[in-house]
Amino acid sequence: MTKSLSSFQNQNIPKINQRIDDLLDQTVFDNELKSMMAYSIHAGGKRLRPLLLLAIIETVQNILTKDDFTVAAALEAIHTYSLIHDDLPAMDNDDLRRGNPTSHKKYGEAHAILTGDALLTVAFQWLSSLDGDSDKTVKLVTELSAAAGPSGMVIGQVWDIEGVTKQYSMDKLQQLHENKTGRLLKFTAQAANVLTNVSKQLADELVGFTTNFGLAYQIFDDIADVTETTAQLGKTAHKDLAQNKNTYPNLEGLQQAKLDLDNVIKHMNENLQRMSEIDSTLDLGLLRGFIQYLQLDGEK
Amino acid sequence: MTKSLSSFQNQNIPKINQRIDDLLDQTVFDNELKSMMAYSIHAGGKRLRPLLLLAIIETVQNILTKDDFTVAAALEAIHTYSLIHDDLPAMDNDDLRRGNPTSHKKYGEAHAILTGDALLTVAFQWLSSLDGDSDKTVKLVTELSAAAGPSGMVIGQVWDIEGVTKQYSMDKLQQLHENKTGRLLKFTAQAANVLTNVSKQLADELVGFTTNFGLAYQIFDDIADVTETTAQLGKTAHKDLAQNKNTYPNLEGLQQAKLDLDNVIKHMNENLQRMSEIDSTLDLGLLRGFIQYLQLDGEK
Numbered sequence: 001m002t003k004s005l006s007s008f009q010n011q012n013i014p015k016i017n018q019r020i021d022d023l024l025d026q027t028v029f030d031n032e033l034k035s036m037m038a039y040s041i042h043a044g045g046k047r048l049r050p051l052l053l054l055a056i057i058e059t060v061q062n063i064l065t066k067d068d069f070t071v072a073a074a075l076e077a078i079h080t081y082s083l084i085h086d087d088l089p090a091m092d093n094d095d096l097r098r099g100n101p102t103s104h105k106k107y108g109e110a111h112a113i114l115t116g117d118a119l120l121t122v123a124f125q126w127l128s129s130l131d132g133d134s135d136k137t138v139k140l141v142t143e144l145s146a147a148a149g150p151s152g153m154v155i156g157q158v159w160d161i162e163g164v165t166k167q168y169s170m171d172k173l174q175q176l177h178e179n180k181t182g183r184l185l186k187f188t189a190q191a192a193n194v195l196t197n198v199s200k201q202l203a204d205e206l207v208g209f210t211t212n213f214g215l216a217y218q219i220f221d222d223i224a225d226v227t228e229t230t231a232q233l234g235k236t237a238h239k240d241l242a243q244n245k246n247t248y249p250n251l252e253g254l255q256q257a258k259l260d261l262d263n264v265i266k267h268m269n270e271n272l273q274r275m276s277e278i279d280s281t282l283d284l285g286l287l288r289g290f291i292q293y294l295q296l297d298g299e300k
Numbered sequence: 301m302t303k304s305l306s307s308f309q310n311q312n313i314p315k316i317n318q319r320i321d322d323l324l325d326q327t328v329f330d331n332e333l334k335s336m337m338a339y340s341i342h343a344g345g346k347r348l349r350p351l352l353l354l355a356i357i358e359t360v361q362n363i364l365t366k367d368d369f370t371v372a373a374a375l376e377a378i379h380t381y382s383l384i385h386d387d388l389p390a391m392d393n394d395d396l397r398r399g400n401p402t403s404h405k406k407y408g409e410a411h412a413i414l415t416g417d418a419l420l421t422v423a424f425q426w427l428s429s430l431d432g433d434s435d436k437t438v439k440l441v442t443e444l445s446a447a448a449g450p451s452g453m454v455i456g457q458v459w460d461i462e463g464v465t466k467q468y469s470m471d472k473l474q475q476l477h478e479n480k481t482g483r484l485l486k487f488t489a490q491a492a493n494v495l496t497n498v499s500k501q502l503a504d505e506l507v508g509f510t511t512n513f514g515l516a517y518q519i520f521d522d523i524a525d526v527t528e529t530t531a532q533l534g535k536t537a538h539k540d541l542a543q544n545k546n547t548y549p550n551l552e553g554l555q556q557a558k559l560d561l562d563n564v565i566k567h568m569n570e571n572l573q574r575m576s577e578i579d580s581t582l583d584l585g586l587l588r589g590f591i592q593y594l595q596l597d598g599e600k
Contacts (some may be wrong), residue, residue, distance in 0.1 A: 008557040034459055037450065085417060090409035109390035109460050113413065114454055117385060120417065121449035126426045128441040141428040141441055149421035150337065151326040154414055158333055161410050294368035 005289025009051060009056065014051045019043065019069040024127050025170050036115045037122075038156040041080045044098040049075050049184055049295070050290035052213070055286040056192040067130045071140060071191050073077055079184060081119035082157070082169065084112055094239070120148070121288055127175060133222050143190045147183040156180025163246040173246050174215070181221075182214030202278050208269040213290060216264040220294050223257055267289055302532075305589025306389040308358065318367070319369040320376065323426050329408050336407055336415045337422075341380045344398040349375050350482055352513070355586040356506055367430045371440060371491050374423040378448050379484060381419035382457070386410055386481045391461060396536055419449070436494050443490045447483040456480025471488040474515070482514030490529060500558040502578050509571040513590060516564040520594050523557055533559065565591055 020041055026033040050072035057068050087094040088101040088109065095105050104112035127144060128138045146152055155181030159172070168176065189206040190197070198206070223239045224232075226249045240247045248257035268291050272284050322339055327371040350372035357368050387394040388409065395405050402413035423477040427444060429436045446452055456479030459472070468476065489506040492498070498506070524532075526539045526549045540547045548557035568591050570583050 015498070027446075030450070030458070033450050074479055083415075085413055088410075088413065090413060110388075111458070113388065113390060114458050114461075117381075117416075117420065118450035118454045120420055121445050122455065124441055125445035125449055128438050128445060134438045137438050137441075138428050138434045141437075145425035145428060146327075147420050149425055150330070150333050150418035154418045154421065154499055155333055157332050158411070158414050161414075288564045296436055 002285030002288075003151045003283050004057070004123050004128050004263070005051075005055065005286050005292070008055060008286055008289070009047075012051065012054055012064070014067060014073050016047050016054075016076070017171050019066075022075045023070065023073050023122075023129075026080065026129075027122055033115070033118060036103070037119055039106065040103050040115060041101050043080075044078070045080070047076065047240065047280075048217075049079055049188060050184065052185065052210065052290060053188040053191055054288070056210075057190055057196055059282060059284065059286055060192065060194045060202065060244065065195075067132050067268075068195055070126055070130055072197065073127040074144065074182065075187065075191070077119045077123040077126065078144065078153075081116040081123075082148075082153055082184075084155060086117040088112060091157075092239070106271070133196070139194045140191055143194070145185055147187040149188075152179055152183040155260055158244070164244060168246045168251070170228060170251060173251060176246065177215060177218040178211075179251060181218045185214035186210045199278070202275060205271050205275045205278065209268055209275075209287065212264050212268045212271060215266065216261055216294050219248045219261045219264065221258055222249055223261065225249075226254060261283070265294060302585030302588075303583050304352075305355070305586050305592070306523065306588070308355060308586055312322060312351065312354055313347050315369060316347050316354075316372050316376070319366075320373045323370065323422075323429075326429075327422055327425055333415070335578075336411055337419055339406065339420065340384050340403050340415060341398050342578070343380075345376070345380070347376065347445045348517075349379055352485065352510065353491055353591060356489060356510075357496055359582060359584065359586055360492065360498045360502065361474045365495075367432050369496055370426055370430055371495065374426040374444065374480075375487065375491070377426065378444065379455075381416040381423075382453055382484075383450075384416040384419070386457060388412060391457075393538070394536060394539070396594060414586070416487050423448075432495070440491055440496045443487055443494070446491075447487040452479055452483040456483070459547070461549065462546060465485070468546045468551070468587060470551060473548070473551060476546065477515060477518040478511075479524040480519045482511060484556040485514035485517065486510045499578070502575060505571050505575045505578065508585065509568055509575075512564050512568045512571065515595050516561055516568065519548045519557055519561045523551055523554065523561065525549075526554060561594065563592060568597070 006230060024034055024038060029038060051120050053072050053075060054064055057064055082096060084103045086092050087097055088104055094102055096102065101114055102112070107115070123144065124141060128137060130140070148154070156176050159176040160180055163176065186207060189203070189210040192206060193203040222240065225237060225247065229237050240250065248260060272287060275282055276284060324334055324338060326339060353372050353375060354364055354368060357364055359446060361383040370387065383397060384403045387391050387397055388404055394402055396402065403415055407415070422440060427440050428441070448454070456476050459476040462481055463476065487505060489503070492506060493503040522540065525537060525547065529537050540550065548560060572587060575582055576584060
């Protein structure tokens with residue numbers, strides 16, 4: 001029987017949440033700031049990035065360590081900071097996130113900026129507390145800062161914001177997403193490759209799989225913004241269109257966007273096929289679950 | 301002849317600036333984002349923190365390495381990010397910084413927030429690129445993230461902002477500054493202690509010296525806000541009073557603030573005295589220069 005993503009989620013989301021809380025307790029002494037950080041990091045997120053990281057590690061080594069959960073928590077802290085800052089009035093100006101008031105709506109703008117800064121900084125504090133050897137820790141700091149920083153997520157967000165006043169080419173749109181959304185998702189494979197003793201060949205396929213997942217996820221998200229309601233999304237629907245954002249449906253039409261999504265999913269299946277050729281004992285059930293996540297039927 | 305801080309500055313500020321530029325070139329591929337980051341990090345800052353770090357290393361080992369300059373650059377990146385975010389309309393709402401338009405006045409709020417995020421993240425990327433052994437790098441990441449994060453600079457800034465609507469006790473004011481300004485200055489000694497092979501006894505005195513310097517520097521800065529003009533400061537004068545900020549002169553009067561400053565300077569001289577008792581061959585000229593910096597004559 002192959003592994004199922006839904007039971008893996010049920011088993012590990014509470015452990016991810018517990019690791020986040022333990023780390024917050026260890027590194028944030030002020031209760032008010034801790035509760036502002038906890039409010040956003042526990043605001044009902046799907047834990048997509050931590051779960052993808054842990055699913056890859058489980059797939060290649062069948063066991064999850066405390067260090068794996070620490071890296072998962074750091075990754076979620078970085079993701080949460082980016083949402084808090086993206087939602088600010090000067091950026092996307094969003095009042096709702098996962099059905100709840102955004103950080104600045106609840107605590108005010110100054111506190112939201114600082115809560116984001118706190119989560120970004122503490123992610124590196126958490127990484128630096130790993131039990132494993134220092135060479136691996138340094139590699140993880142390098143990869144996470146590169147993925148999140150000025151040549152990763154931040155430049156993607158800069159381009160996203162500037163895109164409100166100009167129309168991008170499809171190439172530029174893809175570069176935007178490779179940085180804004182793709183780099184943190186790709187980090188899951190890069191981090192898993194540092195944390196485990198996976199072969200170079202398998203490591204490359206995992207990076208390919210997560211890179212494709214990042215692209216597919218963004219197209220999927222853009223399509224959902226057009227086709228789903230605010231209640232289904234847990235955030236304001238149709239905002240991309242209203243803000244004249246550069247999205248796949250806006251630039252190439254909904255029909256072509258769906259074809260593009262199918263095509264990237266095909267590449268992900270090819271990644272999995274090659275992984276099973278490299279090591280036929282691998283149970284790829286969890287990673288197949290991430291492909292199923294991208295089904296456009298509202299039943300995920 | 302003892303070492304002079306002014307010739308040390310003249311010699312090393314260009315090298316700090318060069319290291320910052322080299323690191324920006326290596327880690328930021330987008331020229332627009334790089335120029336926004338460079339605008340703020342090169343906006344005429346005194347390089348106080350990098351110079352204090354390098355002065356301590358020079359004092360205890362007489363030689364500065366490339367790694368020392370990399371840590372200095374990372375520290376200045378963190379300091380610069382904090383200024384950009386502090387200046388935002390939702391925070392201190394300052395239009396001028398060192399006589400120039402602040403980041404959000406020049407580039408808009410969204411870009412300023414992202415430029416700050418980029419500098420904060422890239423600081424850890426720079427640290428992770430050190431040539432020295434990984435154990436030391438991990439310690440530096442731990443110390444810098446602790447100094448800058450939610451139990452350091454960020455909580456100090458949270459309290460500073462909240463202080464606009466409430467009056468703090470002198471104890472709370474001191475805690476505020478120990479975190480907001482003090483922790484990054486204390487990091488200079490902590491980092492120097494990691495980067496050199498200094499004795500535990502001397503390391504403790506260096507941490508004491510920089511902790512006292514942080515406190516003295518804040519009192520000095522609060523007094524200068526009252527007694528100097530906008531032109532002298534290079535930033536808007538008398539803002540603390542106008543914003544009803546919790547400052548030493550506001551809480552205890554200008555006269556007492558000056559006495560407090562004298563007292564902390566006395567403690568710094570005692571730190572130096574004990575250092576020369578621990579190692580009589582130490583040339584403490586550079587560190588004495590940092591005490592002279594705190595003279596309230598407008599001639600610094």
